[in-house]
Amino acid sequence: MELLDQPAVNGGAGSGVPRAPVKFNLFDPAFHADPYEVYARLREEDPVHRTVMGAWVITRYADVKTLLRDNTFGVFDIPTRIERKSQFLEKKNMGELRTLAQAMRRWLMLCDPPDHTRLRSLVNRSFTPGAVESLRPRVQEMVDRLLARVRHTGRMDIVNDLACPLAVTMIASMLGVPEEAHASVTRWADGLSRVLDPLRSLEQYAEMNNVAQEFLAYFRELFAERRRHPREDLISSLIAVTDQGDKLTEDEMLSVCMLLFIAGEKTTVNLIGNGTLALLKNRGEMERLRQDPSLIRGAIDEMLRYDSPVQLNTRVPKKDVTLHGKTIPAGDLIYFSLGSANRDPTQFPDPDRFDITRREKGHLAFSGGIHYCLGAALALIEGQVAFSTLVREFPDLELVPGEIDWQKEIIFRGPQTLPVTFSP
Numbered sequence: 530m531e532l533l534d535q536p537a538v539n540g541g542a543g544s545g546v547p548r549a550p551v552k553f554n555l556f557d558p559a560f561h562a563d564p565y566e567v568y569a570r571l572r573e574e575d576p577v578h579r580t581v582m583g584a585w586v587i588t589r590y591a592d593v594k595t596l597l598r599d600n601t602f603g604v605f606d607i608p609t610r611i612e613r614k615s616q617f618l619e620k621k622n623m624g625e626l627r628t629l630a631q632a633m634r635r636w637l638m639l640c641d642p643p644d645h646t647r648l649r650s651l652v653n654r655s656f657t658p659g660a661v662e663s664l665r666p667r668v669q670e671m672v673d674r675l676l677a678r679v680r681h682t683g684r685m686d687i688v689n690d691l692a693c694p695l696a697v698t699m700i701a702s703m704l705g706v707p708e709e710a711h712a713s714v715t716r717w718a719d720g721l722s723r724v725l726d727p728l729r730s731l732e733q734y735a736e737m738n739n740v741a742q743e744f745l746a747y748f749r750e751l752f753a754e755r756r757r758h759p760r761e762d763l764i765s766s767l768i769a770v771t772d773q774g775d776k777l778t779e780d781e782m783l784s785v786c787m788l789l790f791i792a793g794e795k796t797t798v799n800l801i802g803n804g805t806l807a808l809l810k811n812r813g814e815m816e817r818l819r820q821d822p823s824l825i826r827g828a829i830d831e832m833l834r835y836d837s838p839v840q841l842n843t844r845v846p847k848k849d850v851t852l853h854g855k856t857i858p859a860g861d862l863i864y865f866s867l868g869s870a871n872r873d874p875t876q877f878p879d880p881d882r883f884d885i886t887r888r889e890k891g892h893l894a895f896s897g898g899i900h901y902c903l904g905a906a907l908a909l910i911e912g913q914v915a916f917s918t919l920v921r922e923f924p925d926l927e928l929v930p931g932e933i934d935w936q937k938e939i940i941f942r943g944p945q946t947l948p949v950t951f952s953p
């Protein structure tokens with residue numbers, strides 16, 4: 530199947546001096562620090578690239594956008610891989626990973642239709658735009674509270690003082706987790722946050738399985754409590770769906786709760802971390818936003834495009850697929866590079882320029898097709914409130930000089946910590 534006929538260019542642009550073939554090495558610290566040069570070469574020289582590990586990377590905007598909507602491509606079955614590892618551990622009496630694998634089986638981004646269709650339509654019923662928009666005042670209250678804690682010190686870590694607690698607390702509040710449990714939930718969410726990364730060790734999976742057990746035990750109790758005394762929260766609303774015949778089982782609902790933290794924490798944190806970096810390195814744009822706060826929506830879209838919090842989506846073709854002259858065998862792992870697609874000059878002219886009033890729309894930071902981000906509306910509200918407040922109230926925000934400590938994840942992109950200073 531030839532999907533798109535944009536030609537692949539061999540040799541690359543430039544002076545004519547032969548260059549070494551471009552390599553996509555997820556373990557290279559230089560790639561973590563700046564993947565965009567590699568992406569630019571891949572788009573131009575090898576848009577359907579086979580990595581040294583045997584996976585494939587698709588980097589052009591048109592290809593990624595089209596293929597995300599193509600049902601030839603199914604999800605990458607991480608739960609089955611974890612179950613195989615579990616069997617290995619069980620044989621050696623070294624524990625098991627079943628709790629984790631079973632919970633993950635029902636995560637939307639790891640489900641293909643028809644399971645995906647059914648689960649997504651049930652969860653959508655509780656995740657309405659109105660329910661999400663009603664959280665805006667709570668987001669503002671939380672941002673104000675977090676900033677008040679550090680304001681007198683003249684410095685903060687954008688990631689750990691603002692972004693992480695904001696992201697976790699908002700999901701916890703939406704679900705209706707009582708405030709006294711927020712610290713535990715934050716610890717569990719952190720412990721599980723790397724589970725979607727395909728390159729985890731056995732020890733890491735074993736730790737995550739323990740965390741999953743604690744998480745599920747807590748939520749099972751909360752679930753029983755809300756069944757007895759329903760409130761205006763997402764858990765009570767999911768229970769209402771559960772109680773409509775056999776629509777959503779209790780195990781499915783528990784998986785949904787876990788999924789929201791996994792899908793909603795690191796992603797939002799990276800939007801705030803990467804967005805702050807983009808503003809501080811492009812102070813002219815920050816000043817424009819301060820002068821005209823109505824530019825905030827476009828500014829958040831540009832942050833998502835410019836340095837996308839989720840860089841790669843994993844997919845597996847159900848049959849052989851030929852694209853730009855290369856055949857990807859059925860069953861091979863493919864990375865759709867959202868980060869690269871969002872810097873493709875054919876869609877976004879001058880793509881490496883951060884421009885909060887950019888006219889070209891259509892970034893793929895929230896993916897596309899059936900797996901389009903369920904939490905996009907919530908993430909946008911959090912971004913809008915956090916950045917409007919930061920820009921308004923911290924005009925002399927400065928990065929603390931030094932190397933950025935990038936997360937080691939391959940799916941996500943964002944700083945591990947981001948120390949900044951300001952006038953107290």
Ligand code: HEM
Binds near residue numbers: 838899
């Ligand atoms: C800036 C923040 C966010 C970004 C960049 C982001 C990005 C994404 C992306 C790229 C996907 C697609 C994964 C795939 O196709 O394999 C996705 C799916 C998903 N996201 Fe988000 N996300 C963000 C915030 C959130 C939040 C706050 C929540 C929930 C509270 C959330 C919940 C989900 C869920 C449940 C899915 C799975 C949807 C499905 O498979 O049907 N996300 N997100």
